[in-house]
Amino acid sequence: MKWLNFTITKLTFSLILGILIAYYSAISWEWSCLIFGGLFLLLCIFFWIARKQFIQKIYFGVMALLTMTSLGMVIENFHQEKNHALHYSHVEKRTSVEFRIREVLKSNLYDDRYFAEVIHVNDSAASGKILVHIQKDTTSEALTVDAIVYSEKLPTLVKSALNPTTFDYKAYLEDKYVYEQLFLKSGEFLVAAHAPKTLYGHAASLRNTIHHRLQEYGFKTDELAVIEALLLGQRQQISKELQTNYVNAGAIHILAISGLHVGILLFLLQFLLRPLHRIRYGKGFTLLLILSILWSFAFVSGLSASVVRAVTMFTAIAVATHFRRQTNTLQVLTVSMFFLLLCKPHFLFDVGFQLSYAAVFAIVTLNPLWKKGWNPKSFLGKSIWGLLTVSLSAQLGVLPLSLYYFHQFPGLFFVANLTIVPVLGIILAFGILVIMLAYFQCLPEFLGLMYRFIIEQMNIFVSWIASHEQFVLTDIPMRFWQMIGCYVVLIAFAQYIHLPKGKQLKIALYSILVCQALWFFDRFQHVPTVDSFTVFHQNRHTIVAAQSGTHLQMFHNLDSSATAKNYIIKQQLQQDFIKEITHDSLQNVFKIDDDYLLRIDSLGIYNIPTLQPKYVLLSNSPKVNLDRVLTTLQPSQIIADGSNYRSYVLRWKTAAEKQKIPFHYTGEKGFFVISSESLD
Missing domain, CATH: 1.20.1280 (Monooxygenase)
Structure with a gap:
């Protein structure tokens, strides 16, 4: 290649x-x-x-x-911001923190959430990012970008994942250089009356103005959320149900500004500004104007990884076209990746960034191969075949990554893409016109009604596709080395089809062996070699599991409907090295090799003759005197799971520390594992 x-x-x-x-x-x-x-x-x-x-x-x-x-x-x-001397993590004794809101995140049922930049710690200059949660109530208003906030309540470290195989939110935030989070209620912070506006603040104000103007013209919540995602790069207002529909339909990329959106915008700008070529220096002025509009669009939309990647790539294409250089798309993609990683190295770990590049690389590499197989002569045939092959190439390119991160595959992705992508250019162009007219408060009513109808029908169509749940393949296991093996085979065979020579065929066949070796290596890494007993963290419930080889026996107090929906249990089902899973009701005594674990539940029964447990599990907030329990049983380890009241846990922790017995609370330290190795 x-x-x-x-x-x-x-x-x-x-x-x-x-x-x-x-x-x-x-x-x-x-x-x-x-x-x-x-x-x-x-x-x-x-x-x-x-x-x-x-x-x-x-x-x-x-x-x-x-x-x-x-x-x-x-x-x-x-x-790595921690390497900077002013980073807040280097301040040992903190009494207060002052920060500026940098980004408004999607809120949940209880909190408004923000990314913020620390300005001062203890009235001294500081730097770094934190995640801020502000509890919702009837008296407080949501903060805006650039708001400066002062609080004497201090940030705390973000917790690691509390259960195995679950999403590690701490690692996700660290990739964004966010290491601590701050939880605030009304009355625990002060907002500065006047705060200087930055470019981020002006961009956010523009987006807020557009949002309110569109509301004035009668756009409903779902239609407004889709418009802001399509044209402003803001997905905070998208409901969970709507987002799930787009994911299951294989059309979620439509709601994330990417190369498709920016390419359409570039085409529109080149078409509209073509008359400027007739004047002196018109072509150079057109290029500067196009680049200014593209980067202004990226800035207004929030400078996400996919937007910056797309704008960087099409900037290179626009410049190359202006100087009449032959543009190799793969080269342009590589140049954009190079400069993006120079400026933002952690884009490399951004899922959107990875999916975006994988999709575009696959389209550029694989799409010509489909045309070699069949190239229709008619315009309609070419259009349909082109859309189908582009969609198929993109899906092949992102399939291993999608399975690795999301463990599911939308079987009807081509239906959504064949229907929506052909009219997406019209939707975007129409949307830009509607936004501009709404911003200046001169949007004709019939245009607003027409655009609302288009977006509403698109949402209904996507919802209809997503309703065919039998075509959404879920709970597909895929781990890192398995994903790498799949890409090795995909790249090798794509290279062979491009250059069908004996040498390339050998490489393609060897890639299968490499893929198998990587899968065996992954299996060797993950197949359990020792038996284990795990106490999971689950709010209001107790879930424990005993693993023996490839058999997993789960004990819990969930009913059948809750069991089917429980995230922890579903994650265990995705472990392909587990061949058999059984479910049983909770016991009070578990035998772990030659030792015992005693579960003390709400009944508070613990004094069992002849039983001397090494481990004690406290669940469902038993009303017991832990000092007396510890004196009677003399265990080596106390475990408290997520089914207990927090006030009880704090009291138990003090009692355990007093008698110098290790105490493990799953709500703080995560799941607790007892393995055969630890018992030896």
Whole structure:
């Protein structure tokens, strides 16, 4: 594949390697700078030597790639905000915090949520990001971007995932450089009467004005949410039901501004501004105007990874077109990825960023292959076949990632794409006109009604597709090395179809062996080698599991309907190394190898003759004197799960500490595992 031979491709892979090394290793900021400085000095020496050589050696190229790898390490460490001296995490004794709201997030039933930038800690300058939760009540109003807030209540560390295989929200926030969160109620904070406006604040004010103007013209909640997602990049107002419908229909990409949306916008701008080419310097002015509009659009829509990627890519295409350079789409994609990662290395770990690039790379690589197989002559046939192959290519490109992150596949994705994508350009162009007219309060009523009807029908159609639940394949297990193996096969066979030679066929066949090896390696990593007993964290209920080889026996007090919906149990079903799962009611005594676990529930029974348990599990808030329990049973470990009142847990923790017995509360430390190894 010629793309792999491009210099920018090699440099981008080296940059990614450096980011990954710094992300997963403990290389410090100082050492990464030292390594980069040494390699850069050697690179300059090799460059000076290479200038005097007629036949170039490989040494200079290798040194350039190593230098770029070290640059990736430097960039990753530089963007780690904890490495900065002013970061709030370096302040040991905090008494107050002052922060500025930077982004409004989707609220839940109880809290409004925000990303904020710390300005001061203890009245001294500080930096860093925090997640802010403000409890909803009838007296408080939602905060806006740029609002400055002061509080004497302090942020706390974000907790890790409380159960195995569940989404690790802490890791997700850390990829956004957010390490702590702050929970506030009315009366626990003060909002500054006047706060200076930043560009982020002006963009948010513009979006809020558009939102209120559209409300004035009678747009309903769901229609308004879709318009703001399509044209403003804001998905906070989308209801859970509506989002689930778009996910199950395989059309969620329509609600995220991406290359499709920006490409349509670029086409419209080039068409509308073409008359400017007739004046002197008109082409250069047109290019500057187009780039200004594209980046203004990206800024107003919130600068998400997918928007920035798309605008960066089409910026490169627009510039190349202006200078009449032949544009290789793969090169343009690689250039955009390179500069994005230079500026924002953690985009590499953004799911939207990964899916976006995987989809576009797949379309560019696989779509020509479908045309080789069949290329209709009629305009209608070409249009339908083109839409179908583009959709199929994109789905193949993102399928391993989708299964890895979401464990489901929408079987009717092509129906939604064949129907919505052809008219998406009209929807976007019409939407831009409606927004502009609504903003200036001169939107004709018939235009508003017409656009509301279009969006409403699109939502109804997507809902109809999503209602065919039998075509939505769920609970599909896929882990990291399995995903990598799938991409190895996909890339190798795509390369063979492009260049059907004997060598490429061998590589394609070897890729199957590599994929099988990766799957066996993954299975070897995850197949349990020791028996274990797990206490999960579940609010208001108790769930425990005993695993013996590939058999998992789950004990809980959930009814049948709650069992089918329970997230913890569903996650265990997705573990493909588990061959058999059985469900039983909770017991009070569990035998774990040669030891026992006693569960003390709301009945408070614990004094059982001849029973000397090593572990005691407190569940359903038993009204017992823990000091007396500990004196009587003398266990080695106390465990309290999520079914207990928090006030009881605090009292028990104090009693356990008093008698120097380890205490584990699943609401703080997460699930508790007893393995055969720990019993030896």
